[in-house]
Amino acid sequence: MTTGSRRHGETGDAAAAPSVELRDIRKSFGGITAVDGISLVVGQGEFLTLLGPSGCGKTTTLRMIGGFELPTSGEVYIGGQPMGDRPPYRRPVNTVFQNYALFPHLTVGQNVAYGLEMAGVGKKERARRTTEALEMVRLPHVERRKPAELSGGQQQRVALARALVNRPAVLLLDEPLGALDLKLRKAMQMELKALNREVGATFIYVTHDQDEALTMSDRIAVMRDGRVQQLGTPAEMYERPRNRFVADFIGQTNFLAVEVADLDGEWAIGRAAGGQRVRVRRADGTMRGELATLAVRPEKVMLRADAPERPDWNHLEGVLEEAIYLGAHSQYVLRLPADERIIVHRQNRAVGEEEPRLGETTVVVFDPAAATLLND
Ligand SMILES: Nc1ncnc2c1ncn2[C@@H]1O[C@H](COP(=O)(O)OP(=O)(O)O)[C@@H](O)[C@H]1O
Ligand SMILES: [Mg+2]
Structure with a gap:
């Protein structure tokens, strides 16, 4: 992965190199249809947001990309490969959840390095990549601290560093800023967008907050009842909403x-x-x-x-x-x-x-x- 080699404006071209492709994925839990046939293509390095009200199937869609749930039917492709029933740790993907659950007894550095240690990366390389990941999220010099000594926003950045440290091709983010207050959330939105450009990984972001979606996304997919209602750039969604639901949900x-x-x-x-x-x-x-x-x-x-x-x-x-x-x-x-x-x-x-x-x-x-x- 190269850092800082892409310029603004080069993102969002889904036709260039598909990073993630969903082909008619569905998911039922007993009698409940959570996801009802979603097909879309996400470009390499693109920032795509799944936006919709609570219960519309955003998390379930993200979990199927990450391998935490398997589709009832349909297929998830990452980097052109069908994922089948591959478990999360065998997909080139990392996930940041709303409840970022850092290990309280480990230092920040140990938290970030945890995944590398599990993957058998050597000590020296681990230290180097941990420092690098913390610099990416603009949190240098806190490696020896415990999570409880950091603010909520800083802890969320540690969670991001932990997800970025093994250089995933795709980063999945499920309402990661939901627990932060408005001002911090706004600042983190700008940082996440900048990080997406710098790191070059594909970001798939879930939120119910339209402002958040408009601020960060190359494209937005508005969802309702397990389906995509409309997919487009923020300007397209705002200027040319296809139906009443989209027009009402955005702005x-x-x-x-x-x-x-x-x-x-x-x-x-x-x-x-x-x-x-x-x-x-x-x-x-x-x-x-x-x-x-x-x-x-x-x-x-x-x-x-x-x-x-x-x-x-x-x-x-x-x-x-x-x-x-x-x-x-x-x-x-x-x-x-x-x-x-x-x-x-x-x-x-x-x-x-x-x-x-x-x-x-x-x-x-x-x-x-x-x-x-x-x-x-
Ligand atoms: N493990 C599960 N078992 C049963 N129903 C579930 C499960 N996960 C999600 N659902 C249901 O699927 C629907 C979509 O949920 P979810 O994907 O979490 O929506 P969102 O993230 O958009 O709020 C909801 O009706 C939810 O109750
Ligand atoms: Mg959810």
Whole structure:
């Protein structure tokens, strides 16, 4: 394994060299289907996140890659090789769990070196690689301390060093930052991303936290009920969510009912609340005459006074019902006809900016390209 030889931007190309491939893997526990047919390819050195609510099958998927569970059907490939029923220690993989369980009676150095000792690596080489692994996680000079003498964040880094010390091709991480407070978690997110670039190993990361997924990942797989709902880069997932579940799980979204009147290439033209005309990006399955759901993010919707004069943009009229100052931005809620609501986020730039008044009829506008019809 080379260190520091890759530059930013070289990750995430799954087509280059598959590191991990899942082919239709399923897992049932008695009557419960935990994983219901997942197929995906992870590229060499890629940072892929499995994101979804509790119980959607993230941990079970990770455990099948690591060899802690065997699939009921389907196959896991690592480095092009089918893993079959190979046990964890015979896979080029290491795992960091949420409860990182360091041995309390061993020093930090002994904790990190433990796996190397089990593998029969000689003393000198062990010492060298232990020091190197602790430097990787930016924790030099703590080898002789006991885990209890370190902070939670430092202990988590020792757990990472322990997983990195035998240079796995693939690192599996199951909510490893869950026990840390928010500020430390944010700092560790940046460090994990940097570590992924430096070390060159493939990272497969499990979390239920959308911010964490957006911060670190080359690609995100959003899961629900044992299946992948959508797989893409953070920007793709945010800008082009395929269905309501993904749109709702990543970020905040306005959903409006639209009756589709006409289709024009990649566009759909329809009527929203109260018959107001809208033009939006269609979904794959959008049909003329159907009642569909439009999704548009609050920061893409503007008060007319803030927007450029663009007749081709969508204009919706409603009554301003709520205005909340939130520091970096303000949130406005407009009541549209048919009792729908649309939320607007406006960046706060200048003190004394013109404020719309509650109860007034107000027009909001958005670019047709910023709105999508959903596939369900
Ligand atoms: N060893 C097990 N025995 C029985 N059911 C399990 C077992 N492991 C997981 N499950 C069930 O499988 C589903 C998915 O669990 P899990 O993979 O842990 O989800 P997540 O990590 O996304 O929270 C849940 O319904 C869970 O209760
Ligand atoms: Mg889990």
